[in-house]
Amino acid sequence: MRSILTLSNPIPNPPTTSPSHHHPMAANCLPPAAALSGGIAIRRLPATTARPSSIAFHPLSSSASLKCLRLSHQKRSKIHVSSGNFGAVVTTKCFASDPEQLKSAREDIKDLLKTTFCHPIMVRLGWHDAGTYNKNIEEWPQRGGANGSLRFDVEQKHAANAGLVNALKLLQPIKDKYAGVTYADLFQLASATAVEDAGGPKIPMKYGRVDVTGPEQCPEEGRLPDAGPPSPADHLRDVFYRMGLTDKDIVALSGAHTLGRSRPERSGWGKPETKYTKDGPGAPGGQSWTVKWLRFDNSYFKDIKEKRDEDLLVLPTDAALFEDPSFKVFAEKYAVDEKAFFDDYAEAHAKLSNLGAKFDPPEGLSINDEPPPVAAAQEKFVAAKYSSGKD
Numbered sequence: 001m002r003s004i005l006t007l008s009n010p011i012p013n014p015p016t017t018s019p020s021h022h023h024p025m026a027a028n029c030l031p032p033a034a035a036l037s038g039g040i041a042i043r044r045l046p047a048t049t050a051r052p053s054s055i056a057f058h059p060l061s062s063s064a065s066l067k068c069l070r071l072s073h074q075k076r077s078k079i080h081v082s083s084g085n086f087g088a089v090v091t092t093k094c095f096a097s098d099p100e101q102l103k104s105a106r107e108d109i110k111d112l113l114k115t116t117f118c119h120p121i122m123v124r125l126g127w128h129d130a131g132t133y134n135k136n137i138e139e140w141p142q143r144g145g146a147n148g149s150l151r152f153d154v155e156q157k158h159a160a161n162a163g164l165v166n167a168l169k170l171l172q173p174i175k176d177k178y179a180g181v182t183y184a185d186l187f188q189l190a191s192a193t194a195v196e197d198a199g200g201p202k203i204p205m206k207y208g209r210v211d212v213t214g215p216e217q218c219p220e221e222g223r224l225p226d227a228g229p230p231s232p233a234d235h236l237r238d239v240f241y242r243m244g245l246t247d248k249d250i251v252a253l254s255g256a257h258t259l260g261r262s263r264p265e266r267s268g269w270g271k272p273e274t275k276y277t278k279d280g281p282g283a284p285g286g287q288s289w290t291v292k293w294l295r296f297d298n299s300y301f302k303d304i305k306e307k308r309d310e311d312l313l314v315l316p317t318d319a320a321l322f323e324d325p326s327f328k329v330f331a332e333k334y335a336v337d338e339k340a341f342f343d344d345y346a347e348a349h350a351k352l353s354n355l356g357a358k359f360d361p362p363e364g365l366s367i368n369d370e371p372p373p374v375a376a377a378q379e380k381f382v383a384a385k386y387s388s389g390k391d
């Protein structure tokens with residue numbers, strides 16, 4: 001027999017502003033039925049002139065998505081379950097994003113990557129949302145960081161963000177489909193998925209980032225690095241130390257330039273086109289750091305060290321990685337040891353993606369299906385003991 005769940009609270013009025021200006025809590029309250037994979041289909045009661053006082057649910061299989069029904073302004077509310085002749089009371093638990101919707105969004109991002117080859121700009125988007133973090137400011141969101149503020153025009157207009165509106169346009173349909181995923185999570189999800197899809201390391205990500213609510217919460221311009229400052233190594237340290245990152249993080253993260261291109265009409269850096277970029281894929285043009293600029297590997301370090309190909313870009317801040325004695329230790333290592341680069345990159349990328357973020361729940365959410373690393377290592381050990389030795 002099918003159960004009917006009835007909310008005891010009225011649902012909030014439908015939002016009247018554009019999606020990018022929703023209150024984050026309201027945005028995640030009632031995900032569209034289509035987005036609740038294997039969860040609960042929501043049927044709104046027929047529209048009346050008054051606000052509806054109840055809403056009917058038809059549980060289809062599991063109650064997992066109940067966790068993420070947010071009723072209003074983060075209030076924990078009760079859902080009365082009337083199923084046949086007994087009634088139970090379930091307390092909803094609301095997080096910033098819904099894990100099931102995050103997983104579905106990840107699949108949609110993979111499809112987007114396949115058709116548009118937008119890996120590089122997604123990585124840049126995630127980095128520019130997170131990279132405004134200032135560890136010397138305690139308050140959220142004044143401290144900046146991965147909080148979705150980059151969706152607002154005022155921040156997209158910062159010179160460092162030229163062109164990132166294109167990444168936002170690509171992601172907006174996915175955001176519209178999954179109301180239970182915050183912008184802050186979506187940007188970081190897109191970035192980590194892009195790195196992995198391009199052949200890079202698996203990044204130990206967590207989710208549940210809360211979004212800022214309005215453009216007045218955007219950081220001021222000037223927190224991201226310049227590519228050609230008077231003293232590149234000092235400048236990199238000023239900017240990345242402010243984020244609480246280390247020399248190793250700076251060098252590893254710079255390795256993300258293994259992906260993508262620089263375009264003179266956006267950043268002012270790079271050639272309009274080269275033999276490696278004139279045919280795309282994706283929009284043609286720009287100058288890449290590497291030959292295979294849609295493949296995540298350690299070729300960035302090899303190429304910027306050699307500086308032999310005029311068609312490959314080396315920004316002053318890239319060159320600094322082989323000039324500064326402390327950076328050089330890591331850059332030399334990554335040029336010859338891809339595994340070392342991948343390990344350090346994955347760790348630094350995860351750190352970057354968490355900067356300044358306010359997580360709900362505070363410990364974050366995992367959307368990985370595989371067991372945590374410790375359990376996996378134990379499993380491998382046991383399997384190796386009894387296997388034929390091929391593993």
Ligand code: HEM
Pocket residue numbers: 119120121123124127162163225226227228236253254256257259260261262263264266267268269315317
């Ligand atoms: C170290 C300081 C950094 C500087 C000065 C810098 C500078 C730049 C510049 C000038 C561009 C070209 C943008 C354009 O014209 O479209 C660019 C692109 C890019 N940056 Fe960085 N970047 C830095 C660090 C990072 C980090 C930490 C990441 C990621 C972890 C990153 C990821 C990317 C990617 C993937 C692109 C290519 C975007 C595309 O092809 O659309 N960068 N960066």
